Amino acid sequence: MDSNADISARRVSGMDWLWMVCFFHLVTSLEEILLDTTGETSEIGWTSHPPDGWEEVSVRDDKERQIRTFQVCNMDEPGQNNWLRTHFIERRGAHRVHVRLHFSVRDCASMRTVASTCKETFTLYYHQSNVDIASQELPEWHEGPWTKVDTIAADESFSQVDRTGKVVRMNVKVRSFGPLTKHGFYLAFQDSGACMSLVAVQVFFYKCPAVVKGFASFPETFAGGEKTSLVESPGTCVANAEEASTTGSSGVRLHCNGEGEWMVATGRCSCKAGYQSVDNEQACQACPIGFFKASVGDDPCLLCPAHSHAPLPGSIECVCQNHYYRSASDNSDAPCTGIPSAPRDLSYEIVGSSVLLTWRLPKDLGGRKDVFFNVICKECPTRSAGTCMRCGDNVQFEPRQVGLTESRVQVSNLLARVQYTFEIQAVNLVTELSSEAPQYATINVSTSQSVPSSIPMIHQVSRATSSITLSWPQPDQPNGVILDYQLRYFDKAEDEDNSFTLTSETNMATILNLSPGKIYVFQVRARTAVGYGPYSGKMYFQTLMGGEHSETAQDRLPLIVGSALGGLAFLVIAAIAILAIIFKR
Incomplete structure (x- = not known):
């Protein structure tokens, strides 16, 4: 998941960049006007010094307006040294001010008589104050109390002067401070x-x-006091949005530069679960x-998956929806699924004391790919109407009884001449969530004469360097007349696939052509008219x-008998001694 978390973080970062690119193309700065003499027709009334320097006059603009x-x-x-001073201008929260000047200047070269004293420039100053202190003397008419902005x-x-009185050769300059x-x-x-001629002054x-x-x-955020200033502005997520997990503790912020342009975004908001973007990321609307x-x-928002609804x-x-579920391993956006229908075409094949059951997949898997099968075995009365009982623990299921993934199971160790009922249940991962019982198919199987059960033990009768004689008892459940026995054997040091078989009509056999000093593995099984029973355990x-x-069992018999008699004599003598002691008392 960490890798997924990293991909998600890169995606959010990339979207932040894309947002800012689009943002800068769509949002422009605002100009807040503090002073504007453009198109002014009435007296402006600024103060000039000396009185015969700057003068306020009326002229016609290019649209013939006064x-x-x-x-x-x-x-x-x-x-x-002619000065012109404006009225007191309140800054109204501004940190940096811009001045746009519209003016015209006469070419000094066109006035040869005064060319040596002629100028084509003027100087812009400003003076800060908390109150309006202006008079004919204050601020003083020299550079001391003033801060120079620029020589323009x-x-x-x-x-030449336009004889119609129109303003000609207009210049526009912008300065800031x-x-x-x-x-x-x-x-x-x-x-x-x-x-x-100073035609118009705009301060903003x-x-x-x-x-x-x-x-x-x-x-809305005022630009900073310097051209390179960045004024931080905290943002607030819109209704039904929240800060993205990559935002961190700094929150969502934009920065306003000195030109009134938004830039340098940090953090981002996203619509909450259950809400989606509308109006070009302006709002979050409920699904x-x-x-x-x-x-x-x-x-x-996504359409609800199959068998589910959002009310x-x-x-x-x-x-x-009713009768549909999600398992514990399903995602919350996964379709809802149901339990499977019953298996189809259940059939059986009797092989000795075993039954091979096969079936086809259910017609309806409930919308899931996982399907498992459980086998229930019942032993039923053949001639009475009694209740069927669960099969005993001796009945074996191969490969297993519960959670089968294939459509087959072999049931062994069944009794002969018994009627069995088998139920094959179809289940999946939502069956346990359903109040409905699993769907199943039923089949009845009556066993006939069965093969013999396995032989419980093998005994060694005798042995030599190249032969061994073995004997064994009959099976606990012969299930008919034993026709013969099949003995299988192989060298323990070799593979079981290299085994040999020997048939004996009695419960004893001598195995010849063996190698001296070798350990051999032996198994035996009985055969009736129905067939072979299972092999015994390995001996x-x-x-x-x-x-x-x-060496034979008879060779060891005298030693065994002598030892037994000696032990018996010892016990008799001990008993006599004990009785004698008792009677003396």
Whole structure:
């Protein structure tokens, strides 16, 4: 899952980048106007010093409208120092201010008589103040109390005065200054010998507009005090959205630069589970009825999977319909499934004391791929109407009785001439969740004369260097007349596939042509008219080494009898001694 978590983090990061690319193309900065003389027709009333320097006049613009401007043209006398000061301008929370100037300047080269004292530039200043202190003397008319912004030169100048009185050769320049810390400020324009007209002055500051993007709402934010400033603005996830897990503790934030442009996004919001994006990531809307969304993210709501439904808007998962379920291993967005129908075409084949049951898969698997089978064995009365009983523990199932994955099972160790009922249940991983019993198919099987049961033991009668004589009892359940016995044997050191067989009509056989000193593995089974029974368990016997005498059970008999008699005599003598002691008392 960690790898999935890493992929999810890269995906969110990539979407953040894509969001910001689109965002910068769609959102522009706002200009908040503090002062604008453009198109002003009434007296503006700024203060000039000296009085014969700058003057306020009316002229016609290119649309033949009367506008108010300020002009100065005192080039014939050297040492000009003409100041023009605005009213007090409140900054209204601005940290950095921009000034857009519309002006025209006469070409000094066109005025040869005053060319030496002529200027084509002027200087822009500002002065901060918490209150309006302006008078004819304050702020003082020199650079001391003022902060210089820039000396401004014209890109274009005119050589002749338009006799119609229109403004010609207009220049537009923008300058900015900051940071501003006081309640307001003044602007001042200093002329040092130019012939110019200040047509319009616009004072403004930038703001980053209020936006909703990426499921987060950001308030209107003022640009910083420097051109390179980044003012951090915390965002708030929109309704039904939450911060993505990759956001961390810093939260969702944007930064407003000095030009009123949003940039440098950190974090991201995503729609909650049960909600999806609408209006180009402006809002999160509840999934409609019949749809769901399981987790937080930008994925759309999905239609409920098979056999499930979402009865309410905003569902995070779909509820299973009646008789349909999800197993513990199923995901919450998985289809709901049912239990399988009964197995089909159940049949049997009797092989000795065993029954091979086979069947076909259920017609309806319940919508799942996992299907298992359970076998129930019952022993029923053949001639009475009594109740069937579960089979005993001696009945064996191959490969198993419960949880079969194949459509076959072999049932062995059945009794002869008994009627059995077998139920084959079809189950899957949701059967245990259902109140319904598993569906099953039933078949009745009557066993006839069965093969013999296995032989419980093999005894060694005698042995030699190249032969061994063995005997064994009859099976516990002969199930008929024993026709003969089959003995299977092989060298223990070799593979079982290299075994030999020997048939004996009695319950004793001598195995010849064996190797000296070798251990052999022996098994035996009985045969009736029905067939062979199962082999006995494996027994191990060893031939004599070369040079050893043949050994039989009779050879050991005298020693056994003598030992027994000696022991008996000892017991008799001990009993007599005990009785004598008792009687003396």
